[in-house]
Amino acid sequence: MSHTLIESIQTVIVDLPTIRPHKLAMHTMQQQTLVIIRMRCSDGIEGIGESTTIGGLAYGNESPESIKTNIDSHLGPLLIGQDAANINAAMLRLDKAAKGNTFAKSGLESALLDAQGKRLGLPVSELLGGRVRDSLEVAWTLASGDTDRDIAEAEQMLDIRRHRLFKLKIGANEVSADLKHVIAIKKALGERASVRVDVNQYWDESQAIRACRMLGDNGIDLIEQPISRINRAGQVRLNQRSPAPIMVDESIESVEDAFSLAADGAASVFALKIAKNGGPRAVLRTAQIAEAAGIALYGGTMLEGAVGTLASAHAFVTLNALTWGTELFGPLLLTEEIVTEAPVYRDFQLQVPRTPGLGLTLDEERLAFFSRK
Ligand code: MUC
Ligand code: MG
Structure with missing residues (x-):
C-alpha cells in the first residue's frame, strides 16, 4: 500500500501588534508572537498549525524561539518520511523521542489534522x-x-x-x-x-x-x-x-x-x-x-x-x-x-467552519510581511 508521506515542515515566527496593551500579572503584551507551522505532504496537501505562548518565557516552559528550534532541529525531522495520514503513529513517535514540549507538539498535531481533513474533505471536528x-x-x-x-x-x-x-x-x-x-x-x-x-x-x-x-x-x-x-x-x-x-x-x-x-x-x-x-x-x-x-x-x-x-x-x-x-x-x-x-x-x-481541515487559508503576502526575518 502506498502512503502519503510528510515531505517538509517549515516554521515561521510571526509578530503581530495587539489592539491595546494586554496586562497579565507576569507580563504586559504589546504584541503577540505566533509560531506558524507548514507541513507539506507528498500528495500536494499542506497542513497548517500554530504553537503560541505568552510573553516569551514569562508564562510557560517554551518560548517562540525554543518552539521553532525544537521543531526545526528535533521534532520536525522525526516526522519527515512518515505516513501523513497516521496521526496516532506520528504523535507517538514524537512522544517517544521528546519529553514535554506540548506547545510544539500541539502545533504539529494541528497541522497533521488540518492536512488529513483537507485530504478527506472533512472539518477537523469530524x-x-x-x-x-x-x-x-x-x-x-x-x-x-x-x-x-x-x-x-x-x-x-x-x-x-x-x-x-x-x-x-x-x-x-x-x-x-x-x-x-x-x-x-x-x-x-x-x-x-x-x-x-x-x-x-x-x-x-x-x-x-x-x-x-x-x-x-x-x-x-x-x-x-x-x-x-x-x-x-x-x-x-x-x-x-x-x-x-x-x-x-x-x-x-x-x-x-x-x-x-x-x-x-x-x-x-x-x-x-x-x-x-x-x-x-x-x-x-x-x-x-x-x-x-x-x-x-x-x-x-x-x-x-x-x-x-x-x-x-x-x-x-x-x-x-x-x-x-x-x-x-x-x-x-x-x-x-x-x-x-x-x-x-x-x-x-x-x-466554527464546516469546510475541510481547520477551514483557513494562509495569506501569503501578509504572512511574509509579518514574519520575523
Ligand atoms: C491565561 O492565563 O489564561 C488567556 C486569556 C487571557 O487574557 O490571557 C490568557 C492566559
Ligand atoms: Mg489563565
Whole structure:
C-alpha cells in the first residue's frame, strides 16, 4: 500500500501588534508572537498549525524561539518520511523521542489534522469524532489595567453583542487594590454579564483564602489559578473553602497533570488548552478525565491567532458540555490577520467552519510581511 508521506515542515515566527496593551500579572503584551507551522505532504496537501505562548518565557516552559528550534532541529525531522495520514503513529513517535514540549507538539498535531481533513474533505471536528455544536460562547479579557477603561470596554462588547463573559487579569497589584477593581467592574455590569478573575498564580494561600471569599461574596462567578501550580495541597484546601468555583489553568501542563488534579480534588473546573496538553486530540483526553471526575470544562486560550484558535475550537465543539464557555478571542486581540478569511464572531459566539481541515487559508503576502526575518 502506498502512503502519503510528510515531505517538509517549515516554521515561521510571526509578530503581530495587539489592539491595546494586554496586562497579565507576569507580563504586559504589546504584541503577540505566533509560531506558524507548514507541513507539506507528498500528495500536494499542506497542513497548517500554530504553537503560541505568552510573553516569551514569562508564562510557560517554551518560548517562540525554543518552539521553532525544537521543531526545526528535533521534532520536525522525526516526522519527515512518515505516513501523513497516521496521526496516532506520528504523535507517538514524537512522544517517544521528546519529553514535554506540548506547545510544539500541539502545533504539529494541528497541522497533521488540518492536512488529513483537507485530504478527506472533512472539518477537523469530524476527524475528532464529530461536533455536537457549530459555535462556541466566547469570553473577553478586560486587561487594560484601568478600571474605567475596562468598564467602557465591557459596555461596548455588550452593546455590539460580542461578549457577555468577562475575565479580569489580576494578581500584579496589592490584593486590596485588585479586589476594589474587580468589585467595581462587577457592580457596573451587574447581572448583564458574568465576571471572572484570573490570578495567574500570584497569590499565596494566606492571601487567597480571604480574597476568594470576598470575590465569591461579591458575585464573581469563577476564580482561575489563584495560587502556584506547585502548591497542590493549598489548591485542594482552597477548592474546599472558596465560595466561588476554582479553575485550574497553569496547574495543567500535561494530560497526566489533569489526572492527578482530578484525583486530588484540586479544582471544580479545568481550563482546556491545546498547547498545554499537546494538541487538539490530547486536550480531549484531559476533557474526558474531567468529565469522568465530574469536573466542569472551560475552553482556554494561549491567545493564539486564527490557526491555533480554530484548532482549539474544532476540539471544543466535540464536547458535550462547556459549562463555563470559552475564551477563544485571540484573533480579536490582534490588529492584523495572516489568513485570507478571519474567524467569524457573531452573537457572543465564534462560528466554527464546516469546510475541510481547520477551514483557513494562509495569506501569503501578509504572512511574509509579518514574519520575523
Ligand atoms: C491565561 O492565563 O489564561 C488567556 C486569556 C487571557 O487574557 O490571557 C490568557 C492566559
Ligand atoms: Mg489563565
